[in-house]
Amino acid sequence: MQGLLERYNFLFRSTRGLVLVALALIALVTAIWGMLSGPMADLGLRDLVVRLTGMVLEPAEREGRIILLYHAIALAIVAIEVYLISARVPMRAPERAHINATITVGYLAAMIGGLGFGYFGHNWILHGIFIAGQSLVFFAGILFAAALNPWRAEYRAPNPAYASWRGIDLERAAFFTMAVATLGSALFGAIPGSFFGNGFTVFLAEDTIREVGKTPFQLAVIGHLHIMLTLVAIALALLVGRWFDFKGRLHKIAMPLMIAGTITISLGAWFVVPFREIAHTIIYVGSVGVLLAALFLVIFGFDKLIRENLAARQIAQANLAQKFRALIEDPVKFGALWQMVYMNFVVTFIGIFMALQLSRVMRVWPHREERITLTGHWHILASIIATIIILYYADLIGLQGRVRKWFGWLIVIPSNIAFGAAALFSTKRLYVTESAQQPLVDAIMLTLDAALATVLIALAALMVWRLIDLFKRNGKWAQEAREEVAE
Amino acid sequence: MNSDRRPPTADARSQITDNRQRVAGICVALLAIALAACASAQTSALPKFDTGVDPESWATIPAGEFLFGQQSERVKVDYAFEMMVTDVTNAQYARYLNRALADAKVKIVNRQIVGAYPGDAFTGYRHEKKIEAGDKLHLVVGAPDLRIVYDGASFHAKPEYANHPAVAITWFGAKAYCEYFGWRLPSEIEWEKAARGTDGRAYPWGDAIAKNQANSYNSLDPFERGIGAQGDTTPVGFYNGKTYAGYATRDAQSAYGLYDMAGNVWQWTGEVYKGTHYRYLRGGSKQNYEYNLRVWTRNSAEPDYYAASVGFRCARGK
The missing domain is CATH 1.20.120 (Four Helix Bundle (Hemerythrin (Met), subunit A))
Structure with missing residues (x-):
């Protein structure tokens, strides 16, 4: 007992x-x-x-x-x-x-x-x-x-190495902003959602993309799903910042950008209902703030990884190859940042390209093709978020040595292959016709499935190991429990 | 443990070179086999089956209420109408082209079949494109997906595709075909009622789908062999309970006796909606997973879009 x-x-x-x-x-x-x-x-x-x-x-x-x-x-x-x-x-x-x-x-x-x-x-x-x-x-x-209230007295006057404004810890304020925006955005979906058939009539946003005269409630639900995923990503970016102890000059630029970006994107998503014509412009402006903040975090994190790993190997004057090796020394930490960079290639840049070329690309395709692009787009983003969380967890439980390296690379490399393949699949109509697509589709699907399977097997191995560990009297779980009590 | 780090002898170098050449030779041979396999897959003879379903036949859809859309709203169609039992076939469309060309209803311009269209009302809604009056594309002569060939004097269907649905025809081309004979493209409501009957079923034959019931992605029909999961079109009325060269189909008639109302090719419908230049398609195709074959699933494309997975059938009477 x-x-x-x-x-x-x-x-x-x-x-x-x-x-x-x-x-x-x-x-x-x-x-x-x-x-x-x-x-x-x-x-x-x-x-x-x-x-x-x-x-x-x-x-x-x-x-x-x-x-x-x-x-x-x-x-x-x-x-x-x-x-x-x-x-x-x-x-x-x-x-x-x-x-x-x-x-x-x-x-x-x-x-x-x-x-x-x-x-x-x-x-x-x-x-x-x-x-x-x-x-x-x-x-x-x-x-x-x-x-998270940043105005509480006990959290004011933070360490000067971190961003602050009039004694308010801006990183805390960024977390707070994200939390409040998430609450508002949850209501933004929940209330209109309950309107549809008393909550039992549903639609997928990608199915209504070409519908003329969407109702305000439909627009609200579409705004909800977009902003919720965005806020989950923002929360994770802030969390990774904490993990890396993000601070200094870049932190002081990034946090105001993150706060302003979060507020602006959220308002943009909410404005889809009353001011649809300008909502996307607002979202783009907010996205610039958030993406820049994430970029500063990545720059800081990469630099920190290089410095720490070089110091650990006692290399004072490193050449480029040594710096690169130091950067990728720990795939768990490097991977978490790299996934944020890679996201731009398989999500952000493709999204921007598609938006700019909308009338010449996606909108001349049949709706079902556009739908594949839309769903591919957000599935990739959601999966990238998942991989970063897995990497964070791997660090949290203190994976060490060879296991850490294997696990890290088994998450990062196959997931990158899978996301790349998924991005190719979702944009295939740019470079192959429907009738000629089969060999390409077969190759992509094989690659994607094999890569995803590798990631899932790595995750399954971790979960099985933790499950078996729970049956041990003094397993890792007990050690973690003791550590947490000590903390 | 000692490792031999001496440079290889001339014989050994020659052996290494031979081995490399052998490996390269094997790789080239494998590549050639793979390419040959691909080439043969593309050009493998298409099976020919007589389904016994007459593409000239029509089914009567009685007036009355039915359950429309995914949410099964009650909608009344207060007139009886008829709809083609199958999609228009390549043979039918080729015959029409010859007659319509002779009657100057369509013309060939720069290897395109074009015909007059009065244009759409333009409202300037988001992303709406102007469809102005003028000659519009019906099909591109020689398009890779077109199963109809032009010998300089007349059109005829490729023999192996004669009883397959006519594909690579634009909405303008489909509409022109129906109107040439005094018919029309069905409205979305008409199409769905014809497919679904009155009991709210998800597929024309009921609420479940089996692989041998419709031509969908990876449905394992004989026309996927050597091509891959997206396969090819199947002859109209293929899924009628018959067995073709060992491949047993299930009867996939709709409640009113129509075939191929799920899968094979998307079917153009006739409405021109205010605020959009898109035309809507129903039924799903060989390119799609089963959920796209549900009777309420909509697809849309610009009216000059054409593909190997898009066909049509006509309706008449009102």
Whole structure:
């Protein structure tokens, strides 16, 4: 009994344990639900999963199921970010405990209730649990924003090495801004979402892209999904900054940009409803701020990695090759920053290109082709976010030595190949016609699936190792629990 | 453990060179085999099947309510109409071209078949393009995806594709075909009612789909062999319960007896909506996964778009 209690305390009361539970659940959901589409479905695994689990997949409810699945995973990701931020950013211990407890119950309820309702018949109690779970996550968000309040006396007058303004810690203010913007953006989707068929009529934004005369509620839902993913990315960028102890001159430029960018992008997304004509311009302006802030973080981080690794190897005057080697010495830390750089190639630059060439490229393609580009675009972004979180977790649990290197590179290299392949796939109509595409599609899909499988196997190996470890009396979990108590 | 770091002898160098040449030779041979396989895949003979379904036949769709769209809204079509049982075939379209050319309804300009179109009303809505009056593209003679050939005097369908749906025809070309015979392209509502019947089903035949029920991506039909998952078009009415060279199909008729209302090729519908220059397509195609074959799924493209996965059928009566 004592052993069970200790494990419960580790899994549900320590940061590492909470992140582990959420990551494991996401991995489990990805493993099972990933069988329902794409190559796994072609191999017949969908039918097997449906038979074994008793899923009920009504064709008319596909979009509704997908939205429930997105929310189940997204809320777990949000919870992970909250755990990590609450561990890194100073806040009162009882507040941290309340936030973590509330969001944990919330995302678990939303995940179990949402997936249960969507995929296993329509048990209305499960739907209620899904709604209650989301409400709890929102309530945890309010507590979280309050705890991050940068005007509190105890958090004023920060270390001068970090950005501040009139005694306010600007990094804390950036976290606070992100939290408040997330709360507003959640409402921005939740309230209009509940309007559609009393919450039971759904649509996927990519299906309505060419619809003439979208309603304000449709626009709000479309704005919601865009800004939520953006804010998840902003939260992660801030978190990576904390991980690298981002400070100094670049920090002082980056944090105001991050705050202004977050506010501007959020307003832009909200303005899609009343001022659609100018909303995108506002979003672009805000994006420049956020992307520049992230760029400064990457510059700082790369420089820090080089300096620290050269110092560790006692090299005073390094040549270019030595600097490069120092940069990539630790794939876990390098990878987290590199993924932010790579994102620009496979998401941002393609997005800008498509936006600039809209009338000459995507809009002359059939809608289904445009849809592939749109969904590819945000799937890549969401997956990049996931890989950075995995790398962060690998560092958090202290992977060392060869295991750290193997794990890091197994996440970074195959994921980069997969994202590159996905970007090629989603833009294939730029360079191949429909009839001639098969060899290219086959090659891309094979590459993409093999690369993604490698990433997922690496993640699965990590999860299995942690699961086995939980059965050990004095395993790594116990050590982590002790460390956390000490911290 | 000692490692031999002496330079290789002349014999050994010759052996290394031989080995390298052998490896290179094997690589070239493998590449050649792969290329030959690709080439043969592209040019492999297309199977020819007689489905027994008459592409000249029409089905009557009675007046009345039906459940429309993904949300199954009740919509009433207060008139009976007829719709082609199959997509227009290449043979049919080639015959039409010869007649329409002779009647000067269409003309060949720079290896394009064009015909007059009165233009659309323009509202200036976001991303809307002007479709002005004038000659519009119906098809490009010699386009790789076109299954109809022009010998300088007349058009005829490629024999192996004669009973396959006519593809690579623009919306203008599809509309012109129907109107030439006094028919029209179906509206989206008409199309969906014809596909779905009145019971709100997701596919023309019911609520579940099997691979041998429609020509979709990786549906493993005989026309995918040697080509890949996107395959090729299947003859109209192919999925009728018959077995073709060992490949057993399921009968995929709609409630009103129409074939290929899911998969094979997207089908142009007739409406010109205010505020957009796009034309809408229904049914999904050989390029798509099954969920795109649900009866309410919409696709859209510019009216001069043409592809190997886009065809049409006509409606008449009102």
